[in-house]
Amino acid sequence: MTQAQTKFFSGGLKGAEALFGEQSEKYGIHETTFAFEGQSLTRKINVTILSEATLKEGDVSMEIVSARMGRRYAQVDRIRKVFQVIFHMVNKGSQVLAIGWIQDDNTVKGGTGWAVELGKFFNHPVSVFDQGKSQWYTWTENRWTLDTPVITEASFCGTGTRNLTDEGRAAIEDLFTRSFA
Numbered sequence: 001m002t003q004a005q006t007k008f009f010s011g012g013l014k015g016a017e018a019l020f021g022e023q024s025e026k027y028g029i030h031e032t033t034f035a036f037e038g039q040s041l042t043r044k045i046n047v048t049i050l051s052e053a054t055l056k057e058g059d060v061s062m063e064i065v066s067a068r069m070g071r072r073y074a075q076v077d078r079i080r081k082v083f084q085v086i087f088h089m090v091n092k093g094s095q096v097l098a099i100g101w102i103q104d105d106n107t108v109k110g111g112t113g114w115a116v117e118l119g120k121f122f123n124h125p126v127s128v129f130d131q132g133k134s135q136w137y138t139w140t141e142n143r144w145t146l147d148t149p150v151i152t153e154a155s156f157c158g159t160g161t162r163n164l165t166d167e168g169r170a171a172i173e174d175l176f177t178r179s180f181a
Helices: 016-026 052-056 062-069 076-092 111-121 166-180
Strands: 007-010 030-036 047-050 096-100 126-130 135-140 143-146 155-160
Touching: 007 016, 007 076, 016 030, 016 096, 016 155, 016 166, 030 076, 047 076, 052 076, 076 111, 076 155, 096 111, 096 166, 111 126, 111 135, 111 155, 126 166
Parallel strands: 007 030, 007 155, 030 047, 096 126, 096 155
Antiparallel strands: 126 135, 135 143
C-alpha cells in the first residue's frame, strides 16, 4: 500500500485531528473531513458537510452511549451530532488511531472514547496513544496491550483530544514516519 492509495478520515478539529491531517498532507495521503452544518473546524481540507439524513445514519440512543461509556453528557443535541460525525469517520476508516487517555474502565476519555468504542464494535484495528502514560496501546483480545502501531489499512480514522501534549504530537509524527517513511 502506498500513501497515494491511503485515505484518512477525521472531524478536522483542533489538536490531534488537525495534526493527523497535517501529517496526512505531508505524506500525500488523501484526507476527508466530516462535519455538520455550523460546526467550527480547525482543518478544512476536503470537507464533507453531512446532511441531516446522512447524520442520522450514525444515530444511536444517548442512553446506549452513556451506558457504554459509563458517563452522562450535557448538550445532548450537539453531542449527538458529534457522535454521528464520529460514526461516519470510523465507518469509513478501517483502522482507528486515537490520542487521549485510557481510563480504568478501559474506555477512552471524552468524545475520542466513542470513536474507540465504535472501532472495537466494528472490529477495526484500534490503537490509542495514552498521553498520561506516553505509550501506545492496541485493543487485542478484549484488553489494551502495549504496542508500536503502524498504519496498515487502506483507510484510517485519526482522532483524539484537543489538548495535545508534546508527547502526543510526537506520537502522531512518529506513527507517520514508521508507516510511510
